[in-house]
């Protein structure tokens with residue numbers, strides 16, 4: 001039986017998809033993470049080079065594992081033996097056929113908000129990879145762009161900081177202090193208003209809570 005949350009997410013997703021498409025994003029709604037995985041894989045040609053970044057949601061639906069095990073060319077920075085090699089792999093990701101990522105927040109009006117420390121993830125969203133697949137749990141959807149920026153800065157970033165060996169106020173308190181720390185993970189804030197070329201960014205909305 002459908003839960004109230006399922007019904008709510010589905011209705012909200014219909015509005016959001018219409019707005020995303022009006023901005024020339026491709027968009028799908030998948031009720032479950034299993035459906036989202038199938039949809040994402042259908043968008044990746046066999047033999048494609050595939051990179052990723054900031055993709056807790058893609059990991060949670062099993063997409064990163066499927067790419068590692070499938071008939072693709074993964075560009076995987078976790079295989080690096082040194083920081084220098086890791087940087088090289090991250091730069092190579094900018095020329096991948098396909099880039100997998102999440103989004104820190106979306107407005108119901110169809111704008112994506114992403115925050116980045118190094119900048120490699122937002123760079124790939126902006127330009128480089130031929131195709132960008134965004135996996136977004138419906139928990140990321142906010143009423144307005146202002147709310148989406150607030151979510152990215154005060155929820156997503158402080159949660160994300162818990163994953164890294166950083167010395168930032170949010171790592172200690174769980175609350176953003178608008179820091180200027182050398183370890184700050186919020187050096188770049190990207191708002192993607194429209195998709196150009198049309199269809200380059202493919203947003204797969206998932207009727208579950210995913211990521212941060």
Ligand code: SF4
Pocket residue numbers: 153157158161168169170171175176177178179180181183184185186
């Ligand atoms: S305290 Fe600094 S690193 Fe943490 S969320 Fe705020 S700006 Fe980002």
